[in-house]
Amino acid sequence: MDDRSALTRLDRCVAGCRACPRLVEWREEVARTKRAAFADWTYWGRPVPGFGPADARLVIIGLAPAAHGGNRTGRMFTGDRSGDVLYQALYDVGLASQPTSVSADDGLELYGVRVTAPVHCAPPANKPTPGERDTCRLWLVQELRLLRPTLRAALVLGAFGWQAALPAFAEAGWAVPRPRPAFAHGTRVPLDGLDLFGCFHVSQRNTFTGRLTPEMLRAVLSAAADAAGLRQPSLRSRRPLLHPSPAGSPPPPPPSPSASAGSAPNRCRTVER
Numbered sequence: 001m002d003d004r005s006a007l008t009r010l011d012r013c014v015a016g017c018r019a020c021p022r023l024v025e026w027r028e029e030v031a032r033t034k035r036a037a038f039a040d041w042t043y044w045g046r047p048v049p050g051f052g053p054a055d056a057r058l059v060i061i062g063l064a065p066a067a068h069g070g071n072r073t074g075r076m077f078t079g080d081r082s083g084d085v086l087y088q089a090l091y092d093v094g095l096a097s098q099p100t101s102v103s104a105d106d107g108l109e110l111y112g113v114r115v116t117a118p119v120h121c122a123p124p125a126n127k128p129t130p131g132e133r134d135t136c137r138l139w140l141v142q143e144l145r146l147l148r149p150t151l152r153a154a155l156v157l158g159a160f161g162w163q164a165a166l167p168a169f170a171e172a173g174w175a176v177p178r179p180r181p182a183f184a185h186g187t188r189v190p191l192d193g194l195d196l197f198g199c200f201h202v203s204q205r206n207t208f209t210g211r212l213t214p215e216m217l218r219a220v221l222s223a224a225a226d227a228a229g230l231r232q233p234s235l236r237s238r239r240p241l242l243h244p245s246p247a248g249s250p251p252p253p254p255p256s257p258s259a260s261a262g263s264a265p266n267r268c269r270t271v272e273r
């Protein structure tokens with residue numbers, strides 16, 4: 001199985017996961033009741049897989065989908081204010097085809113970048129429990145293993161993502177220092193063959209208060225893109241350096257519930273290289 005098809009299969013498995021009862025109940029309840037502004041939407045209401053090409057050189061790791069963002073649109077950071085900030089910055093530094101991300105079929109392409117999260121279901125109050133974080137880590141570990149042949153940099157948004165990502169990198173085979181490096185905005189930690197960057201999360205709490213400005217985000221993104229070898233002159237014309245994600249492709253359909261039910265994300269454990 002090549003990397004692209006393995007990642008597609010992983011994404012399908014993620015989208016069918018029901019391992020966390022509290023999150024399954026919440027994401028589906030939100031999808032039923034909706035926000036008034038999105039009453040005409042059919043919410044995704046499932047785990048949101050990562051978004052971006054299988055040969056990504058840079059991975060961006062957030063926290064979890066937003067109830068009315070990714071949980072509505074089915075694509076990471078799509079349809080909410082955090083995503084507005086992130087994708088504008090990706091576009092500004094030449095890593096996205098457009099500055100907006102509003103729906104899974106809006107034509108957005110990422111150039112050498114994959115966006116994912118350590119928790120794939122929208123949590124109440126944007127706060128997954130440590131147990132939910134640990135349960136979901138299996139998916140991130142498998143995703144990182146599949147990306148490893150091309151992955152050269154990672155940008156982690158926020159302390160929660162940092163704490164979740166370090167064990168995942170270790171489990172996926174990278175040598176993570178002990179004691180584990182602390183999260184800080186702008187921090188850069190060399191792992192073997194990969195540079196790990198920390199950045200404040202693009203949450204409204206950070207961007208509205210000025211704790212994270214567009215300039216700060218672009219600076220960290222640019223450093224991570226340089227470390228990944230993505231900032232070539234050709235990118236200045238916004239042409240893809242690597243294979244972009246399929247234009248406008250919606251998230252893959254999940255497997256049938258019977259293939260994904262269980263107390264742990266166990267039925268797809270074989271999605272490994």
Ligand code: SF4
Nearest residue numbers: 017019020047121136
């Ligand atoms: S393990 Fe991840 S994808 Fe599965 S239900 Fe929990 S949060 Fe969602």
